[in-house]
Amino acid sequence: MTNQKELRIGMVGYSFMGRAHTQAYRDVSYYFKPELKPVLKAISGRNEANVKAAAEQLGFESIETDWKKLIERDDIDLIDIVTPNNSHAEIAIAAAKAGKHVICEKPLSMSVEEAKEMKQAVEEAGVIHMICHNYRFSPAVQYAKQLISEGKLGKIHHFRGVYLQDWLLDPKTPMTWRMKKAVTGYGTHGDIAAHSIDLARFLVGEITDVAGMLKTFVNERPVAGTENETDTVDVDDASAFITQFENGAMGVFEASRFAGGNRNGNRFEINGEKGSIKWDLENLNNLHVYFHDDEPGLQGFRLINCTESEHPYAGAYWPSGHILGYEHTFINLVHDLIEGISTGKNPTPNFNDGVENQKVLEAVAEASEKKSWVQIPHN
């Protein structure tokens, strides 16, 4: 295999997401036949010992301790950003200016303004860009999209989405950067409500108006490794908002890290004129589909195991009924990323989606502050 056929990855950061992305780069060629073969070229991080360990564990060929060096390297085609949110913009913009394709974790940025700058940078550079809203790459969600696009649900009336977790329920769970505004921007809102917004935008369309509330249940948390030290949580623990969609649908959203019994409860329901759809990440292969014109007496939600050749991406894996997991959402995403890079047609979700998503996040925060509805400009 010649060099031209490789996609040489440079990753910035090596957390949970770094591990998930890398797994996808490693496995995508096993299931699909992408034009380009991902090569784990280099990974960067500030702490040399840690980044070396990460490189070995994940399988990267080399390391950098300064992401700027990584971006300067000639042997890197794609920069993959899996750092905390407050560094996304600087890295992505620099990478674009250096002519690298960019894939960035969500949420895209700390603000709409920053997100727009990022978008402008990648567009001006003419590089391929993506944002890692991986859940829309579940075959069941892709199939939902297909059914909606084909008009099988008719005009959409309702979207209701929750993303419920419970890992902060115990007030003694220690502080992390995910609870510090300066690093993360929003808390639960930016971390997981952002995923629900992405699913809503993907499946229903743009959101034009919001009313909402952000709430913090536990204001002080212990600092890990200390005896009695605590630190202040200055972001939301939960968010809830109601919306208007451009196409007339109503939306209801809720995200929380305090919903006991929900480890990763990313769920949505969509009701249209002709039918309905339900999905739940914790059983991500299943799609529940209802058609209002099924024969009377026989109307009911169908429980569909989306592992069949008819379901997007699923045919690349195993026979029907052999279920897929969390990783496969990333593998499918990387499949689209490589296809985008090899064809020059930018895939979705990309930095434009990042901007629009950020607008909704920001509008909800503003609405929560102002105690009023807020309109969201789309242009």
Place this chain on the structure above:
Amino acid sequence: MTNQKELRIGMVGYSFMGRAHTQAYRDVSYYFKPELKPVLKAISGRNEANVKAAAEQLGFESIETDWKKLIERDDIDLIDIVTPNNSHAEIAIAAAKAGKHVICEKPLSMSVEEAKEMKQAVEEAGVIHMICHNYRFSPAVQYAKQLISEGKLGKIHHFRGVYLQDWLLDPKTPMTWRMKKAVTGYGTHGDIAAHSIDLARFLVGEITDVAGMLKTFVNERPVAGTENETDTVDVDDASAFITQFENGAMGVFEASRFAGGNRNGNRFEINGEKGSIKWDLENLNNLHVYFHDDEPGLQGFRLINCTESEHPYAGAYWPSGHILGYEHTFINLVHDLIEGISTGKNPTPNFNDGVENQKVLEAVAEASEKKSWVQIPHN
């Protein structure tokens, strides 16, 4: 059995709800041993032929064609109001003034003001009063209440409730009084969001702030029995709102008659510091309960079939696992009504609950109008 031991019922109206209430009066003595035995004394309605047919079908001894006559009768102890919403206040106030106990369908009234007048009337008359929020009488819901009262869930963080139906999804479904503001007040909002509000108030507490939206999807509907005539829907088809509770919990509510595949989807989830609860009317015997302090590895929602002697009211019926249905919520409610009348201690939910419920309904409508949050005074 002597006269003193009877509870003589006078019913105003004879619709779906009249049939449900009557069933409960007929069966309550079979399962429980109430102090008073309900007697179906008289039923009133304007159309003599119809009310006669209803009396025969339901088993009432006599009829009246004017509810005022019914109220004047000496042989009536309790007036049961199952008429459309715009007549509740006049009948209830007259009944109270005549010294009759009163039970009234929900929503209590057309406005908070009217509701307060009704409450004042029953209190001044010293009669027993109830409002028919029957769903809180499901043994599973009563058990949820018990668990919360015992502190098993700790401080409550979240209530999310939906009441989803789909009987208006087809735009050709004809107009009824339930879509005319002058008769019904609110549409879906007053009819079924009111039930979710009652469950929230019962289980979590008073709501202090709301933001919301009411929406109509189909504005004109055919008039039944005509060829091309249509009539204007001037109430909401769906409502959605987010709330603050007095105790610091967040609430998210949604009600719709356009949610395909949901025939009677009255569902709620509650998340507290120590555990969570889920319930769904369409499988009303089941309560899902999660405890955060269950042994690690063994934490998960328990599916509890609330038909055991430990579950409120359930012991009066059948052995464990023999499921109860919709009627049993009314039988349990009537059990409490009779106990209230025989002991003189007013049961819940009553006209005070009707007032507080109406405050929330009205505040949501106002918030929807004003595009802002609205505070709800409790006193």
Place this chain on the structure above:
Amino acid sequence: MTNQKELRIGMVGYSFMGRAHTQAYRDVSYYFKPELKPVLKAISGRNEANVKAAAEQLGFESIETDWKKLIERDDIDLIDIVTPNNSHAEIAIAAAKAGKHVICEKPLSMSVEEAKEMKQAVEEAGVIHMICHNYRFSPAVQYAKQLISEGKLGKIHHFRGVYLQDWLLDPKTPMTWRMKKAVTGYGTHGDIAAHSIDLARFLVGEITDVAGMLKTFVNERPVAGTENETDTVDVDDASAFITQFENGAMGVFEASRFAGGNRNGNRFEINGEKGSIKWDLENLNNLHVYFHDDEPGLQGFRLINCTESEHPYAGAYWPSGHILGYEHTFINLVHDLIEGISTGKNPTPNFNDGVENQKVLEAVAEASEKKSWVQIPHN
């Protein structure tokens, strides 16, 4: 209402089943418009005090302390037998000879021979007869029958049915007549496997060959009200058997009172050439239906809430989505019983079904003994 229009009930016994039957007699006229109105004429039992109390609680007009006297009475049209199994035959045969219609609890008898005598007696007397396999009267099961009869599932390949309970799991649970062979015949096998056999015969057809095993897990149980006395369990605690059906289908059956977590787990699945069906008594309104010729990609079990007007019997009750409970199976059964009596056409399941059911029970016991397959003659 004249005497001719009444159906005058004489009940023998007043246990759990007596209470369930009586409830049905009380309520059937409320939901349906039967030709005959059940009247609770008399109830018999050996202990005068107990039978008096039962009569008052259930609403019977009079009592007898000798069932033979009850059968002699002129003012009784129907004898309802809810006594332990060893007395069914004598009472039913006497009742038939006295020209009374007869309804009898299941299992019909202590043996196939006895069952045949009972059948002969009712047929010779020309009276109407039924056996109380009430579960086939769930609207969901009746709808399953309709789908199969219409050929919607095609030729049936598989029936698998379990009836799992757990009330004997604790070895300290005391002895009752249900564990004494002389009174009950079989244990779990006759009590609840009989229900699965009835569902299989109703939905799939006659069983021609069986292999099986009966098993007792706890051989001695405490005698209630004593300190240390125990008594010997001489019946099965669980039964399992595999079968051939006349039409070529395979059957797998299991019944147990030792299946923890199953309070009343009467469940079956049927797989045919064109589709499948699943049902579970603990959520008895739900029927799961799968069609193999649904569009590829959209194939999956539909969850149907059988409370709609299209579902047998369901239209008599409440609007869609208002769930029915255990009692409604008896009300529907009594509806058919009255229709049978008023038209003279014997309804099902009747004593013939009792005979065929008993043949299967007995063949399984024989197969368990002999350690071989046993053929079942049908004629």
Place this chain on the structure above:
Amino acid sequence: MTNQKELRIGMVGYSFMGRAHTQAYRDVSYYFKPELKPVLKAISGRNEANVKAAAEQLGFESIETDWKKLIERDDIDLIDIVTPNNSHAEIAIAAAKAGKHVICEKPLSMSVEEAKEMKQAVEEAGVIHMICHNYRFSPAVQYAKQLISEGKLGKIHHFRGVYLQDWLLDPKTPMTWRMKKAVTGYGTHGDIAAHSIDLARFLVGEITDVAGMLKTFVNERPVAGTENETDTVDVDDASAFITQFENGAMGVFEASRFAGGNRNGNRFEINGEKGSIKWDLENLNNLHVYFHDDEPGLQGFRLINCTESEHPYAGAYWPSGHILGYEHTFINLVHDLIEGISTGKNPTPNFNDGVENQKVLEAVAEASEKKSWVQIPHN
């Protein structure tokens, strides 16, 4: 990395299973830190073009067109057999004699006799051996095992297992080697009932007695690529059997490829003195667990998402609630295989399990023939 630290794989065959095993060899080091790193050294198959394509797709370094040559190679440590069943014995025995470790697909062989020869060969050679019953490597199943081993369920009374598929439901589905006795041995029985038997043996213990039936629903099937040619199915389409376990438990088993709506319905339930467990491959992360000594009123099956660090193997992957799929069962199995090879302690399930499994398969077939119970010798 030095040669000593590698585990050099030689695979015989390259079907669906070859692809699944290879995936596991590729990924095991990413999630775990095994002592040996699998290297995809060589793959063999008779058709050179096909095996070359497979080697490229799967990532093997070299090919052989004769498995005997593969076995002779010095640079192979482990022979992985994924060929049809009738070649397992010859290859495995030759591999063992050549001093290679052996992993073999299930069922182990065409007969108990053959299986015993294979077991003897690996034991005499002192090589490590495994059989690919991968489903017991689901974290949920491993956790079930742990709970049972800890006595959390008490003495086991019941095992009921089904493995239901529907890919042969259509009589027009063409013939494959899986329906030819000479190549496959048993049909559905050996292919998937074998998995249920493995789960039962793993979780409950040895089976000592069986009665059963094997059945073929469609006897002739089209030959793919021909116009009208058909071929005879000479194996079973479905099997059902009831069993005694050594420890006194009862077993009920059923397997079919004709159970519409079940794509891969490998499910079991276990009931013990103190609790119960349920599992379903189609939602393989979920384990349902019931404890009979949970507080009365709060007893119910807990739905546990086995993706937490408390659940065997799960900690190696992602945070709680990020679900695992089908591949992970193989990765976990390969983890144990490598650990076995590096420590010299033979892992389970191995050829001994293959022998015992085959005994049950064969006893059921014999029982089906003889129409009687058959005892299974264990020694």
